Amino acid sequence: MGIFDRDISEVRELLGQIASKRGYKAWRPGEINPWPGGKGNLHIPASDTSVELGPPELPSILMTLITDNPGSIQDGLVSLMGPNIDDLAGRKAPLAKIIFIEASGIAEEDLWDFYLGVNLARLDVSLWGCMTRASSGMRREWCRISRDAVKKGMSIAHIGAGEIACAKRLPPVRAVEMAALTGSKEDVSAFAEVAFRVDRVASALCKLSKEILHDCETCRFSDLCSAHPDLRRLRESRREGAG
Amino acid sequence: MNTSRESASRPVLLFCGKGGVGKTTLSAMTIQLLCGRGDRRILAVDADPAMGLALTLGIWPERSLDDVLSDENALKGGRDEVSAALDYEISGCIKESGNVSFIALGRPEAQGCFCAVNHLLKKAIEKLSLAFDAVVIDAEAGVEQINRRVFDAVSHLFVVTDPTKKGAMVADTILSLSRRTIRSDYCALIVNRLKVGDEISSDTAAGFDSWCRIPEDSGIRFFDLHGGEPLFLTRTSAAASIASYLGDLKLI
Numbered sequence: 001m002g003i004f005d006r007d008i009s010e011v012r013e014l015l016g017q018i019a020s021k022r023g024y025k026a027w028r029p030g031e032i033n034p035w036p037g038g039k040g041n042l043h044i045p046a047s048d049t050s051v052e053l054g055p056p057e058l059p060s061i062l063m064t065l066i067t068d069n070p071g072s073i074q075d076g077l078v079s080l081m082g083p084n085i086d087d088l089a090g091r092k093a094p095l096a097k098i099i100f101i102e103a104s105g106i107a108e109e110d111l112w113d114f115y116l117g118v119n120l121a122r123l124d125v126s127l128w129g130c131m132t133r134a135s136s137g138m139r140r141e142w143c144r145i146s147r148d149a150v151k152k153g154m155s156i157a158h159i160g161a162g163e164i165a166c167a168k169r170l171p172p173v174r175a176v177e178m179a180a181l182t183g184s185k186e187d188v189s190a191f192a193e194v195a196f197r198v199d200r201v202a203s204a205l206c207k208l209s210k211e212i213l214h215d216c217e218t219c220r221f222s223d224l225c226s227a228h229p230d231l232r233r234l235r236e237s238r239r240e241g242a243g
Numbered sequence: 244m245n246t247s248r249e250s251a252s253r254p255v256l257l258f259c260g261k262g263g264v265g266k267t268t269l270s271a272m273t274i275q276l277l278c279g280r281g282d283r284r285i286l287a288v289d290a291d292p293a294m295g296l297a298l299t300l301g302i303w304p305e306r307s308l309d310d311v312l313s314d315e316n317a318l319k320g321g322r323d324e325v326s327a328a329l330d331y332e333i334s335g336c337i338k339e340s341g342n343v344s345f346i347a348l349g350r351p352e353a354q355g356c357f358c359a360v361n362h363l364l365k366k367a368i369e370k371l372s373l374a375f376d377a378v379v380i381d382a383e384a385g386v387e388q389i390n391r392r393v394f395d396a397v398s399h400l401f402v403v404t405d406p407t408k409k410g411a412m413v414a415d416t417i418l419s420l421s422r423r424t425i426r427s428d429y430c431a432l433i434v435n436r437l438k439v440g441d442e443i444s445s446d447t448a449a450g451f452d453s454w455c456r457i458p459e460d461s462g463i464r465f466f467d468l469h470g471g472e473p474l475f476l477t478r479t480s481a482a483a484s485i486a487s488y489l490g491d492l493k494l495i
Binding site for chain 1: 276284316318319320321323324325327328329330332333334335339341342344354370371372373375
């Protein structure tokens with residue numbers, strides 16, 4: 001299950017470059033105080049909002065990257081490149097949120113269902129004073145943090161801990177890590193290319209998993225499946241299965 | 244931790260009736276009057292494809308619910324994915340101005356029925372109303388949205404009519420239909436645009452929990468003709484009448 005391994009390497013490299021230029025903050029398990037749960041991720045009106053991350057008018061990238069490579073994910077780690085919520089009070093900022101997941105024992109044919117399940121599990125993250133909205137295909141995330149939550153000291157670490165706890169409820173998940181960027185538009189947009197590729201891989205995976213007949217000649221993912229070893233293998237096994 | 248807004252029971256006010264009776268103006272006045280208490284967050288819903296409430300309040304959303312449905316990239320995937328993306332798209336349709344958060348049905352361009360966009364409107368009201376202290380909905384003229392159960396439950400159903408027989412007939416039809424299609428705690432008749440000498444039969448108000456009369460107001464006619472700041476509406480004599488009535492109902 002190395003389907004996103006190339007993307008993980010690329011994202012790590014980009015994160016390293018940005019961290020070396022701008023510095024970073026990191027929280028390990030045990031360093032994050034618990035934050036109270038919300039009541040179902042309610043809308044927060046602008047008049048109650050202090051901080052907005054990734055609103056529709058600013059760049060926003062959301063990526064979930066899965067691997068079965070043991071030890072490649074630092075379980076429970078939340079890292080941030082850019083200002084934290086208290087530094088952004090009264091402002092809007094772009095957002096990139098990257099969730100790394102290590103999971104084991106997932107058959108190739110179940111990979112799409114797992115990927116989808118992980119993304120849907122994220123929707124259960126409900127933190128007091130925080131509204132999160134994910135766009136179609138989970139490509140963007142828009143987050144509002146209320147004035148009250150900022151006053152009480154809400155941090156990206158709390159958002160990360162919520163994400164990690166939710167993903168870890170899924171049985172095959174062994175480790176979860178989250179990296180966030182809230183700095184410049186350029187920093188966030190640097191991930192656009194890899195995010196686009198991840199989205200294409202996920203869409204191809206979905207198509208291979210859901211469709212019975214595969215007409216590769218007309219498929220818009222044909223180039224991707226031919227170039228990507230895991231997708232190519234999955235495509236071959238599907239073809240054999242279809243006779 | 245909790246906020247009062249999450250736990251409070253909130254008024255959901257629906258204005259409906261025949262076209263041209265003043266629903267939109269009364270909705271706008273009510274929104275302004277509710278805002279007069281500065282600590283209240285109001286969700287204003289323009290459920291009329293004519294989008295008159297947007298014009299009256301001077302709030303123009305960049306995106307309507309109909310735009311969401313017209314955007315083939317907005318709601319893709321299976322049921323759960325679409326459900327998740329719906330929250331994003333609905334929040335993206337809200338235009339915020341002070342304490343008012345405004346959302347509009349939009350003007351469906353495609354031919355055919357409005358079922359899909361009305362269903363989206365219903366979802367939007369369900370999902371958003373919990374986050375606000377009050378919700379004011381300006382419905383489409385006539386009975387279509389009432390009949391199609393677009394508004395599942397409201398606290399106050401205000402059926403607006405003018406002194407005409409036709410207006411009274413539509414009001415009566417809405418009342419009858421609403422008994423089957425809307426769960427409402429309180430149903431009131433508002434007889435708007437009354438001129439000196441207009442007689443209203445007490446039968447007109449039969450079946451309603453209460454009714455109120457709003458006199459014809461030259462200030463509103465001036466506003467309709469020339470436009471102006473929405474706050475102007477609250478200074479009219481009609482606004483004084485509706486304010487008094489809403490006060491009696493403990494809404495302001």
